[in-house]
Amino acid sequence: xxxxxxxxxxxxxxxxxxxxxxxxxxxxxxxxxxxxxxxxxxxxxxxxxxxxxxxxxxxxxxxxxxxxxxxxxxxxxxxxxxxxxxxxxxxxxxxxxxxxxxxxxxxxxxxxxxxxxxxxxxxxxxxxxxxxxxxxxxxxxxxxxxxxxxxxxxxxxxxxxxxxxxxxxxxxxxxxxxxxxxxxxxxxxxxxxxxxxxxxxxxxxxxxxxxxxxxxxxxxxxxxxxxxxxxxxxxxxxxxxxxxxxxxxxxxxxxxxxxxxxxxxxxxxxxxxxxxxxxxxxxxxxxxxxxxxxxxxxxxxxxxxxxxxxxxxxxxxxxxxxxxxxxxxxxxxxxxxxxxxxxxxxxxxxxxxxxxxxxxxxxxxxxxxxxxxxxxxxxxxxxxxxxxxxxxxxxxxxxxxxxxxxxxxxxxxxxxxxxxxxxxxxxxxxxxxxxxxxxxxxxxxxxxxxxxxxxxxxxxxxxxxxxxxxxxxxxxxxxxxxxxxxxxxxxxxxxxxxxxxxxxxxxxxxxxxxxxxxxxxxxxxxxxxxxxxxxxxxxxxxxxxxxxxxxxxxxxxxxxxxxxxxxxxxxxxxxxxxxxxxxxxxxxxxxxxxxxxxxxxxxxxxxxxxxxxxxxxxxxxxxxxxx
Numbered sequence: 001x002x003x004x005x006x007x008x009x010x011x012x013x014x015x016x017x018x019x020x021x022x023x024x025x026x027x028x029x030x031x032x033x034x035x036x037x038x039x040x041x042x043x044x045x046x047x048x049x050x051x052x053x054x055x056x057x058x059x060x061x062x063x064x065x066x067x068x069x070x071x072x073x074x075x076x077x078x079x080x081x082x083x084x085x086x087x088x089x090x091x092x093x094x095x096x097x098x099x100x101x102x103x104x105x106x107x108x109x110x111x112x113x114x115x116x117x118x119x120x121x122x123x124x125x126x127x128x129x130x131x132x133x134x135x136x137x138x139x140x141x142x143x144x145x146x147x148x149x150x151x152x153x154x155x156x157x158x159x160x161x162x163x164x165x166x167x168x169x170x171x172x173x174x175x176x177x178x179x180x181x182x183x184x185x186x187x188x189x190x191x192x193x194x195x196x197x198x199x200x201x202x203x204x205x206x207x208x209x210x211x212x213x214x215x216x217x218x219x220x221x222x223x224x225x226x227x228x229x230x231x232x233x234x235x236x237x238x239x240x241x242x243x244x245x246x247x248x249x250x251x252x253x254x255x256x257x258x259x260x261x262x263x264x265x266x267x268x269x270x271x272x273x274x275x276x277x278x279x280x281x282x283x284x285x286x287x288x289x290x291x292x293x294x295x296x297x298x299x300x301x302x303x304x305x306x307x308x309x310x311x312x313x314x315x316x317x318x319x320x321x322x323x324x325x326x327x328x329x330x331x332x333x334x335x336x337x338x339x340x341x342x343x344x345x346x347x348x349x350x351x352x353x354x355x356x357x358x359x360x361x362x363x364x365x366x367x368x369x370x371x372x373x374x375x376x377x378x379x380x381x382x383x384x385x386x387x388x389x390x391x392x393x394x395x396x397x398x399x400x401x402x403x404x405x406x407x408x409x410x411x412x413x414x415x416x417x418x419x420x421x422x423x424x425x426x427x428x429x430x431x432x433x434x435x436x437x438x439x440x441x442x443x444x445x446x447x448x449x450x451x452x453x454x455x456x457x458x459x460x461x462x463x464x465x466x467x468x469x470x471x472x473x474x475x476x477x478x479x480x481x482x483x484x485x486x487x488x489x490x491x492x493x494x495x496x497x498x499x500x501x502x503x504x505x506x507x508x509x510x511x512x513x514x515x516x517x518x519x520x521x522x523x524x525x526x527x528x529x530x531x532x533x534x535x536x537x538x539x540x541x542x543x544x545x546x547x548x549x550x551x552x553x554x555x556x557x558x559x560x561x562x563x564x565x566x567x568x569x570x571x572x573x574x575x576x577x578x579x580x581x582x583x584x585x586x587x588x589x590x591x592x593x594x595x596x597x598x599x600x601x602x603x604x605x606x607x608x609x610x611x612x613x614x615x616x617x618x619x620x621x622x623x624x625x626x627x
Contacts, residue, residue, distance in 0.1 A: 055462070055473055057084035065426055065487045067439065068126045068140055069460075071095070072481030075121030077142060077153060082426070082487055083437055085462055085476050093151045093160045094121020094144045101583025102160075106558070106592045107506050115149055115165055122146035124483045125175040125235075128155070129183040129218060133240050133324075133431040137493045139218065140486075141186050143175040150175065150188050150216055156496045159505060162221040167292035169212050169226070170194050174235035174318070177218070178274075179430070180242045185224065185274070186216040187245050189233035193254065196228070197290045206256050213247060213272055213299065225281050227299035229270055229306065230254075235317050235371075239342050240324030240431070245272045246340065248329050250314040262333065266310040269318060269329045269340065273349055276305050307348050309355040311338040312362075317371035317422075321380070322433035326395065330369040330382060336362045337369055337382060339398060363398040363409050365391040373425040375435030375465050379411060383420035383440065389413045390423060390440055390463070392470055414470045416461055418444040422484040425465060429486065438463040438470065441482050449477050458482060497568040499589040506590045509560060513590075520562040520590055526550075535559045539572045539585060542612035544605075547620045553600045553627040560592040561585050565611075573608035576622065582608055600626040 057063055063081030071078055075095030079088045092102035096119055102108045109116050121144040129139040140153040148170055152162040166172055169190030178185045193209035195202035202208040211233055212226040231254060236247040246269050255261040277297055280286060286295035299306040312334035319328050320342075327340040339361035347353045368385030375381070382391045390413070397409035419442060426437045445459040457477030464471040499505075501521075513520050516527045518536045524545035527534040533555045538545035539562070551557055563572045563585040574593065575582035581595040597603075606619040 055083040057081065057086070062490065064490060065437070066490055066493050067485050067487050068128070069478070069485040070123045070126050070142060070483045072124070072483045073120070073122045073146070074480055075123050075144070075146075077123060077126055077140065078482070079158065080485075082439070083462055083474070085460065085474055089158060091153055091158055091160065093142060093153070093163075094118070094123055094147070094149065098582060099584065101591065101593060104581065104593060105583040106594055107509060108160075110508060111160060111163055113163060113165075115147060115163060118147045120146060121149070123151075124173060126484060126486050127175060127177050127186075127429065128486055128488055130177060130179045130430060131182045133179045135427070135430055135432075135488045135492045136182075137488070139183070141175065141177065141218070143172040143188055145171050145173050145191070148172050148190070150186060150221075152218075152221055154505075155493055157499065157503070157505065158495060161505060164216060164221045164223065166190065166214050166216075166223060167294055168196065168198075168289045168296065169214065170198075172214070174233065174247060176237045176245070176429075178238050178242060178245075179240055179320075183218045186218050187236055187238060188214045188216060189236050189247050190214060191232055191234060193232055193251075199290070206254055209254060210300075212296065213245075213270075215274075215277075223294045225277060225286070225295045225297060227272060227277060227297050227305060230300045230308070231267070231270075233270070234315070237318050237320040237327065237429075239320060239327070241342075243273060243275050244342060244345050245274060246270070246309075246318055246327045246329075247272070248311075248315040248318045249308075250316065250332065262314065264313070266312050267315055268308045268310050269315065269327065269338070270299070271307045271309060271327075271340075271345055271348070272299065273305055276349075280305060304349075307345070307355050309338075309340060309348075309358055311359065312336060317369075319372045319374075320429075321395065322374050322376050322428060322431055324431075328372045328380065330372055332368060332370060332385075335364045335366055335369065337365060337372060337380075338362050339395065339402075361395070361398040361402040363393055363401065365393060365410070366413065370420070371422045373423050373428045373438065374433050375425055375438075376428075376433030377435050379435075381423060381425060381438055381465070381470075383416075383423045384413075385419050385421065387413075388418045388420065388442075389415055390420065390438070390470065392465075411468075412470055414463065414472060416440045416442055416472070417448055417459055417475065418442055418446065424485050424487060426487040427489065432489075436464075436466050437487065438465045439485055439487065441478075441485065442475075443481075445477060448475060455480075460485075498566060498587045501588055503589075506592075509590050509592045513560065520560070521564065532556045533558070536562075538562050538564050539574075539607070539618075540564045541570060541572070542607070542614035542618040544607070544618065544620050548623060549620075550623040550625060551597045552625050553597060555597045555624075556594060557597050557622075558592055558594040559605075560590065562590045563587055570611055571609045572611055572618075574605060575608040576605045577603055579603065584609060597622065597624045600624045 065082040067080040069078040077091040096103035171192040173191040174189035193211040231249040232251040234248040252267040314333040315329045316332040317330040329338045344358040366384035366387040372382045392411040442459040462474040603622045
């Protein structure tokens with residue numbers, strides 16, 4: 001037997017061992033890490049290349065898709081080109097970023113608002129706004145599980161422009177958008193139930209804990225309404241009529257320990273009737289909780305606003321097929337997915353059929369199904385966390401099998417490395433799902449890359465799904481922790497090359513300058529207002545408009561810089577040495593930063609974004625006089 005064959009058999013044996021230990025780990029509250037063989041991946045790559053499925057985007061060539069990756073507990077969003085899988089840019093959202101000055105500049109602090117006190121975030125689910133079920137390239141929304149926030153990113157400038165803290169709840173997890181007629185609402189699930197009101201009462205009575213389904217106005221970013229529910233809420237998705245949204249619940253038991261959350265053989269998917277909820281709010285059929293003014297309607301079991309569809313067991317992902325026919329709930333602790341017929345939901349809400357009658361298939365796929373995505377050709381792709389595989393299956397064949405026909409709905413299983421969580425196919429959340437690429441976000445990467453210490457990278461894998469067989473063609477390390485991603489065609493995004501001088505991103509700073517009688521495009525001056533000093537300067541490579549300015553010890557200093565360069569990609573920076581103050585100023589942008597000049601002496605400032613052959617000489621001095 002050849003050495004390569006031995007390694008391949010060892011890999012398969014290890015995978016069998018992993019599957020068995022993974023099952024035991026769930027029962028014992030632990031999941032085993034993955035094992036595998038690099039030789040197997042190399043053989044897969046060689047096979048893909050030999051069949052013409054290799055991918056090479058040469059220098060200067062452009063990718064077909066933008067990919068937006070959540071940064072997990074880094075709190076950011078990352079932009080990748082697909083299929084090259086090159087990281088193009090990072091967008092700070094819930095984190096502090098010294099390169100751009102996010103969380104440091106005044107403009108970013110205004111957007112962060114009261115939550116600027118949090119120095120961390122846990123970004124999970126990025127989703128792009130839609131019109132008539134198609135990506136419109138206007139906004140990307142993402143949640144912060146750690147601090148119960150939802151953020152909006154403008155896709156013209158790729159900057160966060162709104163952040164909202166959701167009242168009455170904790171731990172925003174599942175997030176999806178209304179698809180039609182446009183993204184009026186951002187739907188967000190609060191995962192972890194808490195007492196209502198959470199002011200010290202009912203702390204030891206979990207039966208009085210509740211959580212809520214939340215609708216945020218996509219334009220104002222204000223919370224429009226909330227729906228209180230039984231159990232907890234996990235992932236969510238919306239239909240293509242604008243009426244129904246479904247969410248999984250893995251803790252129907254309302255348990256507060258692992259064992260308590262695993263008692264029931266079935267939990268549920270709760271379906272929300274958005275039209276009925278809106279009518280209830282309009283009619284005043286709601287309450288408010290604590291200091292919040294947000295309308296809260298009752299969606300607990302028996303409400304006319306919701307229906308609870310039993311599904312097995314501890315379901316996780318909830319995904320809508322691009323033809324608008326089905327919600328698919330992924331079982332996690334069951335080897336099955338539950339296919340819910342959306343056209344049966346009106347009869348469920350009219351009590352003509354039982355909620356469970358809306359389940360029209362429950363294919364058995366493997367161990368640990370977490371998330372399902374689609375190719376637009378009737379096939380679904382489900383990650384199997386414990387099996388470390390992706391299962392490709394046909395939805396209509398699964399329905400026929402559920403009805404008793406002898407039909408094989410499984411098309412293929414592909415090994416991935418290892419413990420896949422989310423997966424995402426190109427354009428899959430829209431009507432335009434094109435079935436070209438599948439990204440699988442694997443949580444473990446043992447033996448895939450050079451060792452880097454106990455903390456390992458994760459592994460994002462790109463799979464060609466354009467043919468009958470899935471073909472793994474790329475894997476690459478990623479840093480903590482890309483939870484989910486979304487792929488949008490490049491022509492559906494239209495980023496700006498320069499800032500517009502009237503952009504609302506820095507409108508408040510412009511208004512401050514106007515009040516001070518400063519013309520930002522031409523003036524370089526210092527305004528003194530007691531112990532508050534505002535320093536206005538322009539920047540044109542390679543020089544700041546002010547080469548020095550003088551303040552007094554203890555002054556609160558605000559430096560406002562306007563980049564007058566009109567050449568795309570010519571970004572300036574401002575860094576005040578030994579004051580923790582630095583920021584990015586893109587071409588035609590105005591940016592500001594505030595700090596205290598607390599020690600007398602000479603302090604240099606310099607441009608910290610390379611901009612010119614004389615970049616090193618682009619500097620100036622702040623002279624701080626003793627108090």
